[in-house]
Amino acid sequence: MTFLSWLVVDDVTTAVTRAVTVLVIACPHALGLAIPLVVTLSTGLSARSGILIRNRQAFERARAVDTVVFDKTGTLTRGEFAVVETAVAPGFEEERALALAAAVESGSEHPIARAITQRAAEHSLPLPVAEDVRAIPGHGITARVDGHTVTVGRLGLLAARPEWLEAALARWEERGMTIAVLLVDEQPCAAFALADEIRPESREAVTLLHRMGIHVAMLTGDQRAVATWVARELGIDRFMAEVLPEDKQNVVRELQREGHIVAMVGDGINDAPALVAADLGIAIGAGTDVAIESADVVLVRNDPRDVVTVLELSRRSYRKMLENLGWALGYNVIAIPLAAGVLAPYGIVLAPAVGALLMSLSTVIVALNALTLRASATPSHSATTAHAH
Incomplete structure (x- = not known):
């Protein structure tokens, strides 16, 4: 189309130059790398942090989680x-x-x-x-x-x-x-x-989740006095005591009916139905095989703060995807018309070599922006711990 348009108003050389510039500058490398590069980096970063992502879609939904439900025994304690x-x-x-x-x-x-x-x-x-x-x-x-x-x-x-x-x-x-x-x-x-x-890391995990604007709830089969004490010690918003194993998934579904996006964190076979019912199921530590098979994300370490890392990494990954898509699309919207010569009447034209340079730069910028995910990947709980010391 560019070639034909310029052929009508100018000579063949100009038409070919404009067409080649458009072809070079429109190479979809930046758009093609915008999301896969972030996905690859976030998967690698999570693995290095002891976080195994078993369900990529659920991990991407983690950015929207507004309520985290912890099983008490073996998780917070x-x-x-x-x-x-x-x-x-x-x-x-x-x-x-x-x-x-x-x-x-x-x-x-x-x-x-x-x-x-x-x-x-x-x-x-x-x-x-x-x-x-x-x-x-x-x-x-x-x-x-x-x-x-x-x-x-x-x-x-x-x-x-x-x-x-x-x-x-x-x-x-x-x-x-x-x-x-x-x-x-x-x-x-x-x-x-x-x-x-109570695990010493649990207090910090709850504090960090609150800072992220996330509600924290706790489920336990223990008597109410025990649950009240643990919830008070950790600053947990909401707890349910004397919950039977088969009722845990009902609690998760009730929270979902209230409009919450729920992450469930547990380690035992009794937690498996709730892990499946949740929007994001997280098995922590050396949990049972059933719990691990039911989970979307597996935390290798017995550290509740890794739940914070999962949610933060999901949020950061999503932001990087949007930034990369915005850059790639914006680049195409601006660069392709310039390459086609829409500003030629004003003396602004792009040579094929400049188009190739811009195309390369767009790909490099997308890659560098994705790599900033690695630079910001230090879990916030590490900084908090260091500050406390």
């Missing part, structure tokens, strides 16, 4: 008991209480026993030898240690609650914590509060 607080009788040392309790519990595989022995190990406490270890069915375990009868077990072992323990018990029971008591020669000497310990 470690999924195992830990001693989080200790109370001791006046004149009794905390380290001695912990060493005695760990000595009695050292041969047990019970979750409470493992938590107490782990706590003693963290403090590098030498454990005395426990002899004549016997279980008290339904109540605890007892043994002879350093000539004393040492018993560790449920709160029901106490005939009465000592005054020094009352305030701590009230606080622990309000949080729904599991409580173990230590008796030496039938006298209460210490008590341990155990809970599914």
